[in-house]
Amino acid sequence: QVQLVESGGGLVQAGxxxxxxxxxxxxxxxxxxxxxxxxxxxxxxEFVASISWSGGNTYYPDFVKGRFTISRDNAKNTxxxxxxxxxxxxxxxxxxxxxxxxxxxxxxxxxxxxTVSS
Numbered sequence: 001q002v003q004l005v006e007s008g009g010g011l012v013q014a015g016x017x018x019x020x021x022x023x024x025x026x027x028x029x030x031x032x033x034x035x036x037x038x039x040x041x042x043x044x045x046e047f048v049a050s051i052s053w054s055g056g057n058t059y060y061p062d063f064v065k066g067r068f069t070i071s072r073d074n075a076k077n078t079x080x081x082x083x084x085x086x087x088x089x090x091x092x093x094x095x096x097x098x099x100x101x102x103x104x105x106x107x108x109x110x111x112x113x114x115t116v117s118s
Contacts, residue, residue, distance in 0.1 A: 009112030022096030032101040038092035
């Protein structure tokens with residue numbers, strides 16, 4: 001069992017930045033990767049970024065276009081998502097996820113709201 005708690009969401013103007021945090025607890029010793037997804041009202045959940053826990057390999061979809069950066073702090077069992085140059089289309093609930101090598105994205109956080117105003 002893994003518990004994930006996101007924080008750092010809020011309201012920001014277009015062009016601004018936010019840093020999201022996700023703290024993991026529980027069965028974290030064999031986690032393979034952690035990542036971020038987002039979901040806007042009426043839209044499907046989409047992948048934002050991921051990072052392998054041990055190696056630190058990162059993956060991003062094309063729509064991020066270099067604006068977002070995922071990082072980790074092993075000592076704190078925490079993953080971060082630095083979001084720069086935010087636009088209104090980035091408005092969504094952002095979810096942290098984690099999983100094992102044979103069961104990716106097994107656990108999910110409660111989500112944190114990110115709202116970007118024009």
